Amino acid sequence: MSYDLLTRAWIPVREGETRSKIGLRELFxxxxxxxxxxxxxxxxxxxxWRALTVMAARITGLDDTSLPIEEWGxxxxxxxxxxxxxxxxVEKYFAKFAGRFDLFDEDRPWLQDPRLREQCKTSSGVNKLVLYRPAGNNQVWFNHVTARNPLPVPADEAVFHLLIQLYYGPSGQCTPRTVNGVSERNTKAxxxxxxxxFHPLGRTVFESLVAGIPPARELDTGGVDLAPWEADELPDPLGVPPKPSGIAGVLTGRFQHAVLLEGSPDGESVTDAWITWAWRNRDLPARDPYLVxxxxxxxxxxxxxxEAHRALWRDFDSLILEDVGDDRRRRPVVLAAVEDLRGTLLPVLRVRAFGVDQDGQTRxxxxxxxxxPALLALAREPEVARAVSEMRQAAERVEVHLRGALRQAWIAINDPSNGDGKPQRKDISEGPWPGNASFRYWPRAERIFWRRVRERExxxxxxxFLRLALEIYDEVTDSAGMLPRAKRAIELKRGLIFKTRKPGGKTGRGDG
Structure with a gap:
């Protein structure tokens, strides 16, 4: 049973309008x-992309932590x-680790721990592997696969679910694992x-990978710079985790989960899985170069x-500036590095975001x-970048006051005071209007934002943004009808929107 990721067609790629699947070797x-x-x-x-970046850094020599930043650039x-x-x-690198890219290898399956078969009394089940399948006592909602009907996962899809478990897996209880008499059943996230x-996106996979390699020197902490498939020995789960260092250590050396996949006899699918803890001494701090x-x-x-409800443009200034906003956001290391790509690449580079809106445990x-858009070059124009940030913050202040005005209008309509003085009732919720307004505001504000950025206006x-807020205020409150009581409250509270003209105060991340 074998599924060699170097040669099997499992990575979906696009060449122009043509789509296909290829293996790792062909990809590079x-x-x-x-x-x-x-x-x-x-x-x-x-x-x-993180795993591929490690391979790209090794193949190009851009993993050299001894190079000063200028020489690295x-x-x-x-x-x-x-x-x-x-x-x-490419051939030299993959030949060096030829046996380490088999998904079902008996001794060193890719990114897995073969010892789990003996160290766990029971498996976790293939349903646990797939993030959107119900497992255990969870309710069946959109997927009707159950514990009694654990449909196999095609091997090419299972690779991606393996990556999700390693990078985004939950904290809390997991399948029990016993190592040298020590039995535990919980893990960190x-x-x-x-x-x-946030990942640089070029015109080709080659450009995206090379632009996405962070400066190795900035990730050097004096620890271990090895990817799991490069290490000669499997790690000791009860030992002290190696300090993540360098591109491989930071990008692929901080997993908290240990996973093992059970392949079908023909190697074409995954029929079972073990998902459990990887470390008991679990301190693996590092600054990831793709995060804000x-x-x-x-x-x-x-x-x-x-946050699923937050549009990407609202964090765009955090990609081109340092110390943004009241919480002094720091841009991703990799995006600070691409500023030096002043030739033909920087003006065409875009940024793509990936993530999951989830809590720390199981939800x-x-x-x-x-x-x-391809606007990373704005980072080289500090005054323009600051203007972009101020415009984004202005849009957020307007939305905050729009929501506040609608909240107060709803309360006034439903309170005996009808907006005169403090509300007499304390049990009135904010109502549906603020949420409705945010839903309408953010997509239209985004169009204003990008138009002004492109035109540098x-x-x-x-x-x-205020004119937009007033339009939305009228749209949302139109449902209140023509009763004098409602019209009076709506008109009294409309002016709260204009508090935005007085900058200051903090703006939350909000909805949209």
Whole structure:
């Protein structure tokens, strides 16, 4: 039983309008011909791009932590000028780890721990592997696969679910694992759980991969720079985890889950899976180069959370500026590095986001994905970048006050005071109007935002957002009818929208 990821067709790719599936070796040999990788679900793509980036860094020599930043940048430019990955370097790298890319290898299955078959009394089940399948006592909603009917997962799809479990897996209880007499049944969350990743997107897979390699020196912490498939020995689950360092250590060396897949006799599908804890001593801190970090009230920097209701453009200024907003957001390391790509690539680079809106444990709400226009070059124009940020913040202030005005109008209509003085009732909710307004506001505000960015029209942007807010205020409150009581409350509260003209105060991440 074998499923060699080097040669089997499992990676969905696009070349122009043509779509196909190829293996790892062909991907790197033809990366300059391929337009994009179309992996799904989105969080699996996030994990795949990280693994591919490690391979790309090894093949190009951009994994060298001893190179000063300037020399590293020169080497990256030379790689891009070559226009493709060196075929000899590709073959050399994959030949060095030829037996490590088999999904069902008995001794070293790719990104898995073969010891789980003996260390776990029971398996987790193939349903547990697939994020959107119900497992255990969970309710059946949109997928009617049950524990009594665990349909096999095609091997090419199972690879992506393996990546999701390793990068976005939940914390809390898991399948019990016993190692040298120590039995535990809980784990920490995967390193990317709840986060939103930002990846450079070029015109080809080759450009995307090379532009997406972070400067190795900035990830050097003096620890271990090895991907799981590069290590000679399997890790000791009871030992001290190696300190993640370098491109491989940071991108593929921080997993909290151990996974093992059971293949069908013909190797074409996965019929069972083990998913459990990987470490007991579990401190694996590192700054991921694809994440935006924000400062908490305690001064600690944490990754920005993925929120399905929040449009990508509202974080665009965090991709081109440092210390954005009240929480002093820090841009992804990899995007700061691409500023030096001043030739033909920087003006065409876009940014793609991947993530999952989820809690820390078992609740997964929605995939998050999006692509920005090719405007990363704005990072080299600080005044323009700051103007972009101020415009985004103005849009958010307007939405906050729009919601506030609608909340107060709804309360006034339903309160005996009818808006005169403080409400007399304390049990009136904000009503449906604020949510309805946010739903209408953000898509239209986004069109205003990108138009003004492209045209570099930043003056009096707040006035245009205010006009939009007033239009939406009228649209939403139109359902209140023509009763004098309702009209009076609506008109009294309309003016609250204009509090936006007085900048200041914090703007939340909000909806939209």
């Amino acid at each position: 040999l033809r990366a300059h011909e391929l337009t994009d990788i179309e992996a799904s679900p989105p969080p699996a793509a996030s994990g795949l 020169e080497l990256q430019g030379e790689v891009l000028d070559a226009g493709r990955f060196d075929p000899a370097a 995967g390193p990317l759980r709840r986060t939103l990743s 970090y924000h400062q908490t009230k305690d001064g600690e920097y944490l990754p920005l959370s993925a 997964d709400k929605e995939w998050v994905t999006g692509v920005t 930043f003056g009096r942007a707040v006035e245009e």
